[in-house]
Amino acid sequence: MENKGYLYVVGTGLNTLNHITQEAKRHIAQSEHVFHLVPDPLGLSLLKSLNSNLHYLGDCYALTTDRIAAYQLMVKRVMTQLTTAHKVCVVFYGHPGIFVSPSHALIQQAKEQGYVAQMLPGISAEDCLFSDLGIDPASAGCQSYEASYFLLNQVTCNVQAPLILWQLGVLGDFAGERLTCDPKALELLQQKLGKVYPPQHPVTLYEAATLSLYEPRIETLPLAKLTEFNFSQRSTLFIPACSDVVRDESIYLELKKHQLKELNNV
Amino acid sequence: MSDNLKRFLVDVTENPDLKDQYKKDKTGLMDQYNLTKEEQTMVANQDLDGINKALNDEYDLAPNSIIRVNKKQL
Ligand SMILES: C[S@@+](CC[C@H](N)C(=O)[O-])C[C@H]1O[C@@H](n2cnc3c(N)ncnc32)[C@H](O)[C@@H]1O
Numbered sequence: 027m028e029n030k031g032y033l034y035v036v037g038t039g040l041n042t043l044n045h046i047t048q049e050a051k052r053h054i055a056q057s058e059h060v061f062h063l064v065p066d067p068l069g070l071s072l073l074k075s076l077n078s079n080l081h082y083l084g085d086c087y088a089l090t091t092d093r094i095a096a097y098q099l100m101v102k103r104v105m106t107q108l109t110t111a112h113k114v115c116v117v118f119y120g121h122p123g124i125f126v127s128p129s130h131a132l133i134q135q136a137k138e139q140g141y142v143a144q145m146l147p148g149i150s151a152e153d154c155l156f157s158d159l160g161i162d163p164a165s166a167g168c169q170s171y172e173a174s175y176f177l178l179n180q181v182t183c184n185v186q187a188p189l190i191l192w193q194l195g196v197l198g199d200f201a202g203e204r205l206t207c208d209p210k211a212l213e214l215l216q217q218k219l220g221k222v223y224p225p226q227h228p229v230t231l232y233e234a235a236t237l238s239l240y241e242p243r244i245e246t247l248p249l250a251k252l253t254e255f256n257f258s259q260r261s262t263l264f265i266p267a268c269s270d271v272v273r274d275e276s277i278y279l280e281l282k283k284h285q286l287k288e289l290n291n292v
Numbered sequence: 293m294s295d296n297l298k299r300f301l302v303d304v305t306e307n308p309d310l311k312d313q314y315k316k317d318k319t320g321l322m323d324q325y326n327l328t329k330e331e332q333t334m335v336a337n338q339d340l341d342g343i344n345k346a347l348n349d350e351y352d353l354a355p356n357s358i359i360r361v362n363k364k365q366l
Contacts, residue, residue, distance in 0.1 A: 043305045067347035068301055238305040239314060240338055 032113045033104070033136040035129045037122040037148020040234045042069030045149040050117070051076060053146070057115035059107050061100070064119050066236050073117065081107075083116075093202035097128040104132055108141060121150035125172065125192055151262055152190060154234035158242045159264060161188060166267050173197050173263065177215050185222050186271045188264065191215075194231075195259040207257045216252040223268050225250035230264040231257065294346045297335075300325040301343075 034053040039045020042064065054060055055076045062073055063083040073080055083103070086096040108114050116122070122129045123145050136143035152170060155161065161168070167187035173194050175181075183189060196204045198211025219229075226248045233243035247254060255261070300322065304310045314321045322332045334342040 041305075043302065065344070067344045068298070068305070070348060071298060071302075236340065237301055237343070238308075239301060239311060239335070 029142050030140050031108055031111060031142070033108055033132065033141050033143040034113070034115045035122045035132060035143070035145040036115060036117055037146070037150075038064050038066070038069050038072075038117060038119050039149035040066075040120055040151060040154055040236050041238060042066050042072055042119070044238060046072065047146065047148065049146055050148065053115045054117060057113045058111040060115045060117060061104050061107070062117040063100075064117055066119065068237070069119065077115075097131070100128045101131050101135065105135055105139075108136060108139075119148075121148040121153075122146070124150045124152070151192070151234055151260075154242070155190065155232050155262060155264060158234065158244065159230065159232065161264075163188075166271065173215065174199050174211070177211060177218060183219075183222050185268045188266050191263040191265070194255075194257040194261045194263050197257070205259075209253070212253050212257075216249065219249055219252070219265070223249050223265065227268050228266065230266075231255045232262045232264050233258065233260045236260070294328075294331060296326045297331050297343070298347055300327060300335075301347075 034057065036047075036050035036053055038050065039047075046069075054073060057077065057079075059079050059081060060073065060077045061081045061083050062070075064070055064073065081103070083100045086099040086103070087093070090096040090099055104114060104116055116129065116132060118126050118129055120126075129145060133143045133145050156163070167184070168190065169184055169187055170190040170192070171181065173191040174197055176183075176191055177197065178200075193199075194212075195207055197215065198204060198208030228246050229249050229252055231243065231245045231247075235242045243260075245255065249265075303325075304314060310321065318336055319332065322335060327335065331346060333339075334346065
C-alpha cells in the first residue's frame with residue numbers, strides 16, 4: 027500500500043545560518059509546503075531561499091485568544107494541508123521537540139491518521155548553554171525543568187546536579203496567556219530555591235547568541251538577588267550543583283569484589 | 293527590507309574575521325556596508341526586535357515564537 031503522505035518536523039537551531047542541519051535543509055527544500063515559526067530573521071531568509079511555498083504560523087497567535095488555542099490552530103492547519111499534499115515540512119527554532127507543544131501533537135496525530143511522520147533533531151538552547159557555560163552533564167548529571175512547572179509542582183530538586191530552568195520570560199503562566207515574567211512568581215521561585223540552595227549560591231541568566239555578531243548574554247548573581255534579573259523571552263536560568271555526591275560504598279565494594287573475583291578466575 | 297543590513301549580518305556569520313573587525317571598529321565596518329544611522333544604532337544596541345523588523349516587512353515575527361504548554365492542554 028502506498029503511503030498517504032509524509033510529515034517532517036525539523037528545527038533550525040538558535041542561530042539558523044550556523045546551526046541548521048543538512049537533513050533539515052533537504053526536507054525544507056523538498057517539501058511541497060513548509061510551515062514555519064522561526065523567530066530569527068536570517069533564518070527566515072534562508073527558508074525563503076530554500077522553498078517558495080512558505081506558510082507562517084505566527085498569525086495563529088493573533089487569530090486566537092490564548093496560546094493553547096493558537097497551538098491547536100497550528101496543528102489543524104498543518105493536518106489539513108497534509109490531506110492534500112504528499113510531503114509537508116514544519117519548522118520550529120532550536121530543537122523542534124524541546125519545549126514545543128504542537129510539534130509532538132503533530133507527529134502523534136499524523137501517525138494516528140496513517141501518515142509517515144518524523145521529527146528531526148536540532149540544536150537546542152540547552153546545547154548552546156552546555157557549550158557557552160562549559161557544562162558537561164557527565165560530571166554530575168543535569169536536571170531540566172520548565173520554570174513554571176518547577177515552581178507550581180512539588181518537584182524534588184537534586185542539589186547535587188546542576189538545574190536548568192526554561193521559560194523564565196513567562197514565569198507564573200497558568201493559562202497560556204502571559205507574555206512576561208510575573209514578579210510575584212519570581213519572588214516565590216527565589217523562596218523555593220532558597221529552601222535548598224544557600225543565598226550566596228550563584229545563579230546564571232543565559233541567552234545564546236541568535237546572531238553571530240553578538241556574544242551570548244551571561245549574567246551571574248547570588249540567589250538572594252534572583253529578582254534583580256531582567257528576564258526576556260530568550261532567558262534560561264542555570265544553577266550549578268551545590269553539594270558533591272557521596273559514593274555509595276556498599277555498591278562500590280560489592281562491584282569491586284565481583285570484578286576482582288572475575289579477574290582471578292581468568 | 294534592508295538588504296545592506298542583511299548582507300552585513302550574513303557576511304559576519306560566514307566570515308569570523310569580520311566579527312573581529314566589528315569589535316575593533318564598529319562604525320567603520322557598518323559604514324562599509326552602508327548601514328543607515330538608524331540601523332547602526334540598532335546593531336550597536338543589540339536591538340534584536342528592531343533588527344527582526346528591519347529585515348522582515350512581511351509579518352511581525354513572534355519574538356520567541358512558541359512556548360511550551362502543558363501537554364494535556366493541547
Ligand atoms: C518555547 S522554548 C523553545 C526552545 C527551543 N525549541 C530549543 O530547542 O531551544 C523557549 C525557551 O527556550 C529558551 N531559549 C530560547 N531562546 C534562547 C536563547 N537564545 N538562549 C537561551 N535560551 C533560549 C528559553 O528558556 C525560552 O523561554
